[in-house]
Amino acid sequence: MIFEEKDECMEREALRALQGKRLRETVERAYNKVPFYKKTLDEVGVVPSDINSIDDIVKLPFTVKDDFRREYPFGLFSVPMKEIVRLHASSGTTGKPTVVGYTRGDVATWGRCAARTLACGGGTADDILQNAYGYGLFTGGLGLHYGGETLGATVIPMSGGNSKKQLMLMQDFGTTLLSCTPSYALQLAEVADEEGMDFKAFQLKAGFFGAEPWTEEMRIQIEQKLNLKALDIYGLSEVTGPGVASECLEQNGLHVFEDHFYPEIIDPETGQPVAPGQQGELVFTCITKQAMPLLRYRTRDITSLIEEPCPCGRTSRKMRRVTGRTDDMLIIRGVNVFPSQIESVLMSVEGTEPHYVIVVDRSGTMDDLEIRVEVCRENFSDEIRKLEELRQRIRHEIHSVLGLHATISLMEPKSIERSLGKAVRVIDSRATANKKA
């Protein structure tokens, strides 16, 4: 089912005209109501009347995460506080959080976009959605919650954690749709296994997994273990939250709801648009947001856009799975390494579950790469030789993919921290090692 067929299946030319019109309105509002945008637009000498079509978007300056910090907390809002009905904030790893505000209209739009997401995965008003994203300042919980209600589905507001209860209700209530982080989905599978529960006896049809990068190999594991269709969803609070882009049942790219969120791909070094289909940094402009117009926001996520039409009938462009972030790229002995590459290798080596952590340290002048992998029932053996073979296989595959030699450490289960929100996969101790030296 397509939730908003008229909007989601619009002719491309009509969509572009709509995007142009909405961009102009957005720039006008930003320029006239938000001193920050007045300043940045004046700096590049652009006035709202310079925006006559969506192609003029390249004239606009970028917005970055630091701008949210500088304008903390409400500097980027374009409406008085009495019109703001909701605030969310993303956990800032350093300093102040990134604050976002929504008008009543924004909340409604967000709910419809999140409903589109669920419908993309086959969800209808007949479904029961178990929402295991965290509720609170994080947009994941309330985003999918409103999406489910807007769709007309029955929503179970579980939030994250309490896995045994999650599984019990999933079984007793006949949950058909699950939303959570992909790493939490695997944790649920692990707990179900320990409890002797079989997902084949559950009613699950589809799972909506996002908020952290994951891989095709992980999709295969989740689909096998949870006995459902695993779909990649994308969103970030600065843009709105979940419901920015979602996979349909084709499972080949995420439809960007570009009548609301206009995507571009740029070269992160030069800021210039890349050729169509090429990989680069994803940039979003919110062209319908009332509380917070957002111009050319650099997400730091690395992906590319698919221009070809999708067999599902939706006419929006699709983005490929996010393969990394411009800021989580590790440079190890001069080699660019994305944690997702290492995850991919681990998943391809038979029997290795993706509970791992990457440790980068420095001994002398050399960077040391260590990958700690948990031993699970599937890959355990009572023979040293077989476990050593597993280590060698991982080491060999890492070397053939990255060209780097890594130390592979086998760890006891649960020795690596589990995540309810975003997984911490990298420990980079090089900065502190330098200070000590």
Added chain:
Amino acid sequence: MKVKQVSVFLENRAGRMAEVARLLGDHGINIRALSIADTANFGILRLIVNDVVRAEKVFRDAGFTVDLTDVIAIEVPDTPGGLASILDTLNQAGFSIEYLYAFVEKSADKAVVVFRFEDTEVVLKVIHTLGIRALTAEQVYAM
């Protein structure tokens, strides 16, 4: 005559073995025989205990990676050359041994050695024809 060995994955860190011994002790499980194979990074603890089912559950509940492995417990004459003659016989029969370790206690004048063969099933089919006595699981757990 198959005996179940409890195999446990352990990280190679100080005090880990003491924690395991305490865990079993607290749950009233008695260790009959054990061996540890280790590398610089990790180890595998192999145990023969009086209550296999319970031991496996105790380990699993405590979050260990644990598996049950089929092994054969063989009576060996407790005299110089006793083990050598058994090994010769097994070798001549073409059986490949992955590892072996001795029991903590011995029964009367015989020692008991735990063997992990590459193919336990095949060995079990013919072992009695070689004049070698394998103990039953009940005998072993009750020792």
